[in-house]
Amino acid sequence: xxxxLMASYGCHSGFHIGFERSIEMYRKGAHVQMAGDLKSxxxxxxxxxxxxxxxxxxxxxxxxxxxxxxxxxYDLRPLADFFRKEGLYxxxxxxxxxxxxxxxxxxxxxxxxxxxxxxxxxEYNKSVIRAILPHVDEVQLDYVRWEDASVGIxxxxxxxxxxxxxxxxISAIPDSIPVSLDIFGRIPMRIKGWNDIIGQDIYELLxxxxxxxxxxxxxxxWGILYDPYQAPYQTMLNMLSxxxxxxxxxxxxxxxxxxxxxSMGIIRYITEQLNSMYDLGVQKYMFWxxxxxxxxxxxxxxxxGLPGRDYGGFTSTRTADSIFxxxxxxxxxxxxxxxxxxxYRGPGFxxxxxxxxxxxxDARLMNDGWLIKSWxxxxxxxxxxxxxxxxxxxxIHGDGIAFAYIREKWPWMESPAHxxxxxxxxxxxxxxxxxxxxxxxxxxxEPYRVELMEKDSLIYFQVKDSTGxxxxxxxxxxxxxxx
Numbered sequence: 001x002x003x004x005l006m007a008s009y010g011c012h013s014g015f016h017i018g019f020e021r022s023i024e025m026y027r028k029g030a031h032v033q034m035a036g037d038l039k040s041x042x043x044x045x046x047x048x049x050x051x052x053x054x055x056x057x058x059x060x061x062x063x064x065x066x067x068x069x070x071x072x073x074y075d076l077r078p079l080a081d082f083f084r085k086e087g088l089y090x091x092x093x094x095x096x097x098x099x100x101x102x103x104x105x106x107x108x109x110x111x112x113x114x115x116x117x118x119x120x121x122x123e124y125n126k127s128v129i130r131a132i133l134p135h136v137d138e139v140q141l142d143y144v145r146w147e148d149a150s151v152g153i154x155x156x157x158x159x160x161x162x163x164x165x166x167x168x169x170i171s172a173i174p175d176s177i178p179v180s181l182d183i184f185g186r187i188p189m190r191i192k193g194w195n196d197i198i199g200q201d202i203y204e205l206l207x208x209x210x211x212x213x214x215x216x217x218x219x220x221x222w223g224i225l226y227d228p229y230q231a232p233y234q235t236m237l238n239m240l241s242x243x244x245x246x247x248x249x250x251x252x253x254x255x256x257x258x259x260x261x262x263s264m265g266i267i268r269y270i271t272e273q274l275n276s277m278y279d280l281g282v283q284k285y286m287f288w289x290x291x292x293x294x295x296x297x298x299x300x301x302x303x304x305g306l307p308g309r310d311y312g313g314f315t316s317t318r319t320a321d322s323i324f325x326x327x328x329x330x331x332x333x334x335x336x337x338x339x340x341x342x343x344y345r346g347p348g349f350x351x352x353x354x355x356x357x358x359x360x361x362d363a364r365l366m367n368d369g370w371l372i373k374s375w376x377x378x379x380x381x382x383x384x385x386x387x388x389x390x391x392x393x394x395x396i397h398g399d400g401i402a403f404a405y406i407r408e409k410w411p412w413m414e415s416p417a418h419x420x421x422x423x424x425x426x427x428x429x430x431x432x433x434x435x436x437x438x439x440x441x442x443x444x445x446e447p448y449r450v451e452l453m454e455k456d457s458l459i460y461f462q463v464k465d466s467t468g469x470x471x472x473x474x475x476x477x478x479x480x481x482x483x
Contacts, residue, residue, distance in 0.1 A: 055101030
C-alpha cells in the first residue's frame with residue numbers, strides 16, 4: 001500500500017450518513033437537497049455505510065456465504081455515484097470484525113464479534129470491498145479490532161492476528177484507492193510497545209494504511225479525564241496531541257447529542273472540538289452520526305469565523321523564560337495531604353460478561369475535592385503484591401498550575417510507566433459543572449524536566465529526558481482562561 005497523502009486532501013470536512021438514513025434519503029429523493037446543503041456548509045466529503053455493525057451490506061457482493069447471511073439489504077452504490085457527480089469525495093465505510101450475521105453462520109467468535117485471523121472473515125469482507133471500489137474515492141475500515149473484553153486469547157496474540165488480517169483485507173484494495181482505519185480515541189495515547197486489549201497499535205497501523213481516524217468523541221472517555229464531555233475543547237487537545245502525525249490524521253468529531261451539557265448545546269459543543277483541532281494544526285475531520293441541521297450550521301459558521309480568530313496555528317515565537325524541573329524542591333512545594341489525596345479501593349466487582357468476581361484496583365487523584373484523574377484496573381489477587389505505585393504532587397508558585405508525577409509498575413510491564421499530569425488550580429468551578437483543565441504525558445521513558453511555554457493564546461508543555469530529548473509536547477489550556 002502506497003501512502004497517498006495527497007489523495008487524502010479530497011476529504012477535509014466529512015459528514016457521515018448512516019445506513020438507515022441513507023436508504024430513507026435516497027428513497028425520498030432528499031439526497032439532492034443534502035448534496036447542496038453539504039457543499040454550502042463547507043463540507044467536501046460524505047461517509048456512507050456499505051457494511052454496518054449489524055452485518056447489513058449496502059451492495060450486492062459475490063461470496064459463497066452471502067445467501068446464508070442474508071446481509072444485502074439495499075444498493076447504496078447509486079447514491080455514492082450521485083454524490084461523486086456532485087463533486088463530493090465519497091468514503092465507503094466497511095465494518096470488519098463486528099458482524100452478528102457472519103458470526104451466526106460461521107459459529108466462531110465472541111458474542112456478535114468474529115475473530116481476526118479467520119480466513120473466511122477476511123475473504124467475506126474483501127468481497128464487499130471489491131463490490132464498492134468503482135463507486136468510492138476511499139475505503140474506510142471500521143471495527144478493526146477485538147472486542148474490548150477478555151475472550152481467552154493473549155493480548156499480544158490479538159495484536160499479531162489483527163495486523164495479519166488487516167494486511168490481507170487491504171491487499172484487495174488497489175494502491176490508487178486510499179485506505180483509512182478507525183481507531184479508539186485512547187489508542188494514540190498508548191506508548192509504543194503497549195499491547196492494548198483491542199489489538200490496535202498506531203505504530204503498526206500506520207505502516208499499512210494511509211489515514212488513521214481516532215474516534216475522539218468527548219462522550220466516550222472515562223478514567224483518563226474526569227467528566228471529559230463537560231470540556232470538549234480540553235479533552236480533544238489531550239487526545240490529538242498524541243501519536244498520529246497530523247498529516248495522516250482525519251479525526252472523528254462528536255456531532256450527536258449524547259452527554260452534551262444542556263448549558264452548552266450541540267452547536268457550541270461542535271465548535272469547541274473544531275477549535276481544539278484547529279489549534280493543533282489537524283486539518284481533516286469527520287462528524288459521526290451528526291444532527292443534520294445543527295452540524296451544518298456549526299460547520300458553516302465556524303469556517304466563516306476562521307480568518308478573524310485570535311488564536312491558533314502556533315505561529316508566534318513567544319516563549320516563557322521559566323523552565324521548571326519536575327523534581328526540584330526549591331521551585332515546587334509538595335501540596336498538603338489534606339487537600340490532595342490519592343485514594344485506593346479494592347472491593348472487587350462483578351464482570352457481567354464473564355459472570356465472575358474480580359479484584360479491582362481503583363486509584364484516584366484528587367485536588368480540593370475534585371477528581372482529576374483516575375485509574376480502574378481489574379487485578380488478580382496475586383498481582384497486588386507486585387504493584388509499585390509512586391505519586392508526587394507539586395505546585396508552581398503563582399502560576400495556578402500543579403504537577404502530578406506518577407510512576408507505576410504492573411506485573412505485565414517490563415519497565416515502569418511514567419505519567420505527568422498538569423492541573424489548573426484556579427477557576428475550576430464553572431457553575432455546577434466541573435471543567436477539565438488537565439493535560440498529561442504518558443511514557444516508559446523517565447521524565448527529567450518539564451518546560452512550560454506559551455504560543456499565541458495557548459499554554460503548553462514539553463516533557464524532556466535527562467539528555468534534553470523532547471519526549472512529548474502537549475497543550476494545557478487557553479492562557480486567557482488560566483489568567
